[in-house]
Amino acid sequence: MYFLISGEGPADIGICRNGHMVCYGENFRKGPMASVADQIVRSKAMDSIFANASRFEFVANQKLSAVAGGFKAVRKTIRLPGKKAKKETRYFFNNARALAKLAKEKAQHSHAPVVAILFRDADGTASAARGQWADKYQSMLDGFAEENFSGGVPMVPKPKSEAWLICALKAAGHQNCAALENRSGNDHSPNALKDELAGLLPRNGAHDWLCAQIDQDQILINEIDMPSFNKFRTRLEEVLGSVPPG
Amino acid sequence: MLSSTDRTKAIRFGGHRLRPEDIHAVTTSWLDETIHDSPAIFCRALVDPGLPITVGTATRIMTPAQISGFRHTGPHRVRPRGLAGRQHTGDNWRIIGQRLEGWRLSVRIKSIEVIGFKSLVKLKLDLPKFCCLTGLNGSGKSTVLQFIDFAAQQVRGEIDSWLRLRGWKNRDVLSKLTSARVVTFRIALEQSNNHDLLWTATFDPHSLMCVSETIQPTDTTAAQAADSPILQVTNGRYRLSKRDEQAIEFKYQGSILSGLLDNKLPSALREVKTFLRTTESLDMLTPERLRERVREARGTLGIGGRNLSAFLADAAAPNIADLTKTLRRAYPQLIDITVRSLRAGWKQLQVTEKFGEKAISTEAQHINDGTLRLLAIFAELASKHGFLVFDEIENGINPELIEMVVKSLSTAPQQVLLTTHSPMILNYLDDQQAKESVIFLYRTRNGFTQAKRLFEIPSLSEKLKVMGPGEAFADTDLQRLSEEITAIHPGEG
Numbered sequence: 001m002y003f004l005i006s007g008e009g010p011a012d013i014g015i016c017r018n019g020h021m022v023c024y025g026e027n028f029r030k031g032p033m034a035s036v037a038d039q040i041v042r043s044k045a046m047d048s049i050f051a052n053a054s055r056f057e058f059v060a061n062q063k064l065s066a067v068a069g070g071f072k073a074v075r076k077t078i079r080l081p082g083k084k085a086k087k088e089t090r091y092f093f094n095n096a097r098a099l100a101k102l103a104k105e106k107a108q109h110s111h112a113p114v115v116a117i118l119f120r121d122a123d124g125t126a127s128a129a130r131g132q133w134a135d136k137y138q139s140m141l142d143g144f145a146e147e148n149f150s151g152g153v154p155m156v157p158k159p160k161s162e163a164w165l166i167c168a169l170k171a172a173g174h175q176n177c178a179a180l181e182n183r184s185g186n187d188h189s190p191n192a193l194k195d196e197l198a199g200l201l202p203r204n205g206a207h208d209w210l211c212a213q214i215d216q217d218q219i220l221i222n223e224i225d226m227p228s229f230n231k232f233r234t235r236l237e238e239v240l241g242s243v244p245p246g
Numbered sequence: 247m248l249s250s251t252d253r254t255k256a257i258r259f260g261g262h263r264l265r266p267e268d269i270h271a272v273t274t275s276w277l278d279e280t281i282h283d284s285p286a287i288f289c290r291a292l293v294d295p296g297l298p299i300t301v302g303t304a305t306r307i308m309t310p311a312q313i314s315g316f317r318h319t320g321p322h323r324v325r326p327r328g329l330a331g332r333q334h335t336g337d338n339w340r341i342i343g344q345r346l347e348g349w350r351l352s353v354r355i356k357s358i359e360v361i362g363f364k365s366l367v368k369l370k371l372d373l374p375k376f377c378c379l380t381g382l383n384g385s386g387k388s389t390v391l392q393f394i395d396f397a398a399q400q401v402r403g404e405i406d407s408w409l410r411l412r413g414w415k416n417r418d419v420l421s422k423l424t425s426a427r428v429v430t431f432r433i434a435l436e437q438s439n440n441h442d443l444l445w446t447a448t449f450d451p452h453s454l455m456c457v458s459e460t461i462q463p464t465d466t467t468a469a470q471a472a473d474s475p476i477l478q479v480t481n482g483r484y485r486l487s488k489r490d491e492q493a494i495e496f497k498y499q500g501s502i503l504s505g506l507l508d509n510k511l512p513s514a515l516r517e518v519k520t521f522l523r524t525t526e527s528l529d530m531l532t533p534e535r536l537r538e539r540v541r542e543a544r545g546t547l548g549i550g551g552r553n554l555s556a557f558l559a560d561a562a563a564p565n566i567a568d569l570t571k572t573l574r575r576a577y578p579q580l581i582d583i584t585v586r587s588l589r590a591g592w593k594q595l596q597v598t599e600k601f602g603e604k605a606i607s608t609e610a611q612h613i614n615d616g617t618l619r620l621l622a623i624f625a626e627l628a629s630k631h632g633f634l635v636f637d638e639i640e641n642g643i644n645p646e647l648i649e650m651v652v653k654s655l656s657t658a659p660q661q662v663l664l665t666t667h668s669p670m671i672l673n674y675l676d677d678q679q680a681k682e683s684v685i686f687l688y689r690t691r692n693g694f695t696q697a698k699r700l701f702e703i704p705s706l707s708e709k710l711k712v713m714g715p716g717e718a719f720a721d722t723d724l725q726r727l728s729e730e731i732t733a734i735h736p737g738e739g
Contacts, residue, residue: 068712076649078673080720090721094712126708128730130723 002112003049003056004103006064006095007033007119011207012161014058021063025053032207033119033161034058035214040222040236055112059102067098088131089139092120096143096152103149115151115239116144122228123159123185133158133181137231153236158228159185162193165210167229168221169200177226352438353521353632354661359433362426363396363419364389367694374682376656378672379665381687382724386695387665390687391527391637394663397433398525398633400447403504405454416451423693428457434464435521440514441465443476447501454499461515476515477502487512521632528622528636554622555595555610558585565628572624572654576647577617581605616642620651627654633661640668649674656683673716680715681707688728698731 007013014031016023030050038049049056071077071094081087096118103116122136123129137156144152157164158181167177180193187194202209213219222233355373360366365386379387392412396419399408409416419429429449436442447459462475478485479502485491486506498505503519511519558566566583574580582598595610597617610618619642626634636655643651652674655662666672672684686700701707701715705727709718 065711072712072714072717075673075714075716078669078714078716078720080669080717087721087723090713090717091709098712125704128705130705130726130730 001046001055002106002110002114004059004099004106004114004116005034005037005049005056005119006059006061006099006117007031007155008061008121008124012121013117013119016058016060021060021066022057024057028056028058030211032165032210032214033155035211036164036221037117037155037236039214039217039220040233041240043222044237044240046240057106059099063102064095064098067101068094071097085139085142086131086135088127089135091126092136092154092156093139093143093146095120096140096154097146100144100147100149100152103151104147113151115153115236116149117153117155117236119155119161121160121185122156129159129185133228137228150242151239153232153239155232156228157232158226159183160193162197164221164224164226164229166193166197166200167224167226168219169197177224181226181228352440353517354436355633356434356436356442358393358397359431360393361430362421362424363393363429363431364421365423365689365693365695366390366393367421367423367692369695369697371685371697373661373663375661376658376679376683377663378675378684379663379687380667380672380684380700380719382728385687385689385728387687388637389695391635391663391665393431394525394633394635395527397431398522398527400449400456400500401503401519401522403499405499416454419449419451427451435518437514437517440517443514443518445518449500456501459501461518476512486510486515524629524631525633526626526629526631526635528626528634554618554625555585555593558583558593558595558625569621569624569628572628573617573620576620576650583621616644619643620647623651624654627658627660631660633663634658636662636664639664639666640671645670669716669720671716672719673714675715677701677710677715680710684715684719686724686727688731690732696731703727703731 005013009015010029010031012031012033014034015029017027017029020027028050034049041047041049079085079090079093081090085093099116099118103114107114118140120126120136120140122133127136133156137154140154140156141152144150163177163180163183167180183191183193186192198206210219214221354375357370357372359371360369366389369386369390371390379390381387396408399405402408409418420426427450429451431447431449433445434442435445441463442465443461444464445459445461447456449455450457456479458481459477459479460475461477475485476487479494483491483493484502494502496505503511503515508516508519558569566585570580570583573583577599579599579601580597581600584596584598586594586596588594595613596607597613598605598607600606623636623639634655639651639655640648648668648670652671655664656675656679664671672680675683681699681701684700686698686703687695688698689695700719701710706718706722709721713721
């Protein structure tokens with residue numbers, strides 16, 4: 001099995017240390033969301049995504065944009081919102097298509113089934129709290145399907161990844177977190193999720209501390225109960241289950 | 247010197263030979279005025295530096311420093327000037343045609359500031375040379391176009407006729423959102439042959455004239471060194487450049503420029519007046535009006551394009567053969583466009599098409615709306631009008647033709663402003679054009695129209711990374727976008 005992972009930045013999935021757009025092994029600096037995905041994988045009695053440097057690859061945002069550039073080059077082809085696609089979803093659809101395209105190339109080269117995890121905040125820069133979460137999530141699945149790729153897993157926290165982490169750190173028994181999903185995703189709002197999370201983390205080295213805690217199963221994030229997280233976990237388990245091991 | 251009779255002489259550059267009809271397209275408006283240092287050199291300088299060009303038996307080579315364009319320093323002289331602005335892409339003939347036309351069209355509007363014209367209560371709008379205005383219905387797009395036509399009308403005078411034709415009362419120009427009784431505006435004009443100018447005026451709808459106005463260079467050193475302001479009108483007196491202040495002893499409507507003779511104006515003002523006078527706002531382009539039989543056009547398409555037939559027949563009009571050739575790219579069956587003169591000077595537009603072996607002629611009344619619109623648009627593009635304004639450019643144009651229309655408008659030598667709701671139109675812009683040219687209009691909570699570059703908004707700029715500008719536009723919930731913008735900047739208006 002081969003893992004392709006992509007996110008928005010170092011604070012979620014991670015970043016390449018050498019500034020490249022694609023990397024693996026030691027060149028990849030893991031972010032908390034990568035650890036989250038990994039915890040679910042390990043909970044299924046499978047090896048960590050990162051156990052074998054040659055079995056995973058990180059794809060940066062810019063690489064997906066470059067691949068998506070190939071779709072947009074044909075100006076005549078324009079996909080419009082309508083009955084089949086809602087507004088404020090095209091960004092998610094196109095990024096999913098781009099990752100699916102890369103995943104299929106990888107599958108051909110490595111002769112192994114590929115699982116592609118695509119992280120995007122629901123209320124991140126591209127949509128800024130417009131549009132519906134369910135439509136965005138679905139459009140990622142549609143984007144994977146557009147390229148006939150069946151191993152795609154949308155990782156779309158609502159409104160942002162901070163909500164999942166706060167739930168894991170704060171809530172007793174990780175329950176009753178659904179209310180977090182209705183909070184504003186705006187980092188500049190009065191009680192921003194970003195600030196609330198920062199208050200729960202050590203002042204220095206928060207990033208590494210979080211990753212370590214999740215990797216060592218000290219924070220059992222895979223047990224949280226939040227609609228957007230549940231969707232992610234279910235789908236990831238589904239894809240892992242459908243793929244023959246090795 | 248290449249005159250119109252030299253068309254048959256071989257012109258080569260880079261080993262390619264210009265065909266006679268291409269030279270003709272280039273020479274129409276340009277060589278009919280005698281210009282030394284022929285366009286052959288000019289052409290070649292634009293296309294490829296270091297390439298020798300042969301005109302007849304003479305061969306010349308331009309140095310890289312002489313690239314890009316020539317500056318009009320007088321009626322019979324040209325000299326090269328430095329590189330400025332972006333090179334347009336496209337085939338050789340278009341580059342030549344555009345640059346030659348561009349050389350003549352030396353004025354453009356850089357920005358407008360409007361205080362008190364309908365919903366434009368306090369609007370500052372920087373105008374890129376090619377500008378696409380977008381926005382929800384009621385955001386003020388058509389109002390901006392009306393304002394531009396209003397400003398252009400100031401130098402034509404006859405404000406009362408302009409109001410009647412639009413069905414407006416005098417006071418309709420004022421804003422219902424404030425208590426101001428006058429319209430004030432500032433228009434910044436860029437001139438390639440002269441200093442940039444700022445035209446400030448206060449229009450009184452009661453007297454239908456600008457009760458005060460000034461035109462002065464925007465550059466402060468120029469403003470001090472030269473005679474500044476170039477024009478000043480206050481309290482019934484006016485001053486032009488070096489001349490003494492005089493009492494205004496004549497009647498006029500709009501700007502005083504409408505009442506002053508062109509040949510008495512300093513060259514900078516004359517160019518500005520010509521530019522504004524020929525600004526053609528086709529915001530009332532309707533098929534009925536395009537079909538009307540008219541007698542004379544006097545150089546403009548008129549309200550709603552009503553003068554189309556006479557405009558095409560005019561000696562000064564764009565060459566009909568070239569226009570036909572352009573339109574044939576859209577309508578391959580098109581043979582000919584003609585304007586017949588009927589009795590008593592009336593003109594009748596007619597189109598001839600080939601179907602199978604037959605040539606069928608159709609008169610204006612029966613020509614389809616889309617063809618007429620396209621004809622009006624391309625007639626304007628081929629004209630010498632300095633600023634073309636189109637409302638909802640996509641109306642009546644079938645999707646196959648949109649790419650051609652967008653390319654023609656975005657690479658036109660003239661300044662172009664259009665409004666659109668169409669994602670297809672926007673999707674044919676490249677990313678850089680989209681960022682520079684697409685402006686989003688919205689109304690604040692107080693109803694004031696405001697403007698923002700659409701692709702400077704973070705969510706749109708992020709979307710542009712993975713989709714075309716039209717797709718990004720269509721994907722966006724514009725109503726919510728307007729609300730977000732007004733929430734962030736409630737202070738405006």
